[in-house]
Amino acid sequence: MNEKFRFYSDRNFLYRYRVQKDDYRETLANAVIPNPLTPFKDELFSSWIARLSAKFDCQVSTFLNIYFPFLRDKRLTARDMDLVLDSELAEIFSQKTRISKTIIYNTGLKSYESYLSETIRDNSRNNLISTVKIxxxxSKSYGLKYCPYCLRENNYFKKQWRLLFVNVCEKHNCYLLDRCPSCNNPITITKRKKGIKFFNCPFCGFEFHKAENEKVSSQSKAxxxxxxxxxxxNNGYFIFENKPYYSIFYFWTVKKLAKLIYLDEYRRNDILQTEIELHNYPLKSKKEIKSRFIEDFLEVKEGISLFTAIYDILKDRESFDKFVKDNNLSFYILNTFKEGSDYNPPYWYIDLISNYQVGINNQIVTEEMIRNAVKWMQKNGIRVSLRNLAKWTGIDFCSNKKAKVLKKIVEDNKT
Incomplete structure (x- = not known):
């Protein structure tokens, strides 16, 4: 009898405690987070959330469950949250922290839309954004990089460290690290050993800012x-032959050249070979590459050589022409693309390769391409008009089959 009574008493206590705990959780779920940390201007979203969680001495998953229980269906800690953050989520975090929605949104990778790519997706790979598999x-992939010397100065991870072509620290002239120097595991910043103030490896506890790293050769152009x-x-445009063009065109072409050089082994280029020798790290051979998605596996020193060479190839028409001739690239190879709107070549690229075949057919211009260009112009304070759109995109509206539809999109957004 005493046993039963004792059992009932314990159960009753737990029940009362659970009610109190639920009330407390409900209060926190509706409360504004006290004294939140403001993100650094160039900080990555997951870095900010990790620092905010550490301030309250808890893991990111616990912090989100307490203050954002209504976001459990989003499964933020089980996904690449830097890609998941959109305008709607930024608004939610803004309301809970009283920090500007714009500031929070700019910590996410979707803020690169209309600059790096027309669309940044959270459920698939994205051009020139290193893949982080959770x-x-x-993290089970080496997609997050960092500079230990930057962490010593300010304890946060930069958004640009997720870009595939960012592999060196410009300030400290060193290679970025993409794994724990102690145990070689991928960098995970949404988990950490408790009781340690700085970002650390959740597997071995190594504090990332304590790493020493190799300097880049002074002879390198990286x-x-x-x-x-x-x-x-960052500017959203580039200048080629004294004309400005939409930055998306540039990075589309960068990815095209990266595939030609890295995946298809068109590697006859003086800058490329010089960089490979300086960094003492050859590119993988075609037999060693198991995927067509270079965002999944490109290593830091490979990326340095690859993108240093690509920038040099695209600096003027003469350099591009030399690369084409040195590698005996045919127009067919230059003009071969996968199907789908994301792979429609920009007019600037078509013009670049037009010398290799006479009479190129007009390329497809999608409505999405025009809408994103208009959005970019509005964001950068450029007057939306057919004339300005033609100037920045190189599109000849008169010769395009969808001219009426495309012109209507511009007219509807005209300023």
Whole structure:
């Protein structure tokens, strides 16, 4: 009898405790987060969330479950949250922290839309964004990079470290690291050993800022060329033969050349070979490559050589022409693309390769392409008009089959 009574008493206590706990959770779920940390200007979303969680001495998953229980269906810690963050989620985090929605949205990779690519998706690979595969809240791929010297100065991860063509630290002139120097596991920042103030490896506890890293050779053009590519991305346009063009065209072409060089082994290029020798790290052979998606597996030193060379190839028409001739590239190879709107070549690229065949057919211009170009113009304070759109995209509206539809999109957004 006493046993039963004792059991009932314990159950009653637990029941009362559970009610109190649920009330407390409900209060936190509806409360504004006190004294939140403001993201750094160039900080990555997952880095900010990790720092915010550490402030309250809990793991990211616990922090989100307590303050954002209504987001459980989003499974943020089981996905690449830097890709998942959209305008709607940014608004939710803004309301809970009283930090500007724009500031929060700009920590996510979707903020690169209309600059790096027309669309950034959270459920698939994205051009020139390193892949981070999550399993059980831990990263299983080497898609997140960092500079230990930057972490020593400010304890946060930069958004640009997720870009495939960013592989060196311009400030400290060193290679970026893409794995724990102690145990060689991929970098995971949404998990950490508790009781350690700084970002650390959840597997071995190594504090990432304590790593030492190799400096880039002073003879390499890597730092200089990477800086110029980032300028194109941040400005949203590039200049070619004294004409401005939409930055999406540039990065579409960068990805096309990366596939030709890395996957198809068209590697006759002086800058490429010089960089490979300087970094003492050859590109993988075709037999060693098991996937067509270079975002999944391109290593840091491979990326340095590859994109340093690509920037040099695209600096002017003469350099591009030399690359084509040195590798005996036919027009068919240059003009071969996968089906689908995402793979429609930009007019600037078609013009670039037009010398290799006379009488090229007009390429497809999608409505999505025009809408994204209009969105980019509005975001950058450029007057929306057919004349300006033609100037920045190189599209000849008169010769396009969908001219009426495309013109209507522009007219509806005209300023």
């Amino acid at each position: 399993k059980g809240s831990y 730092v200089e060329n990477q800086k110029k590519m980032l300028e194109i991305l």
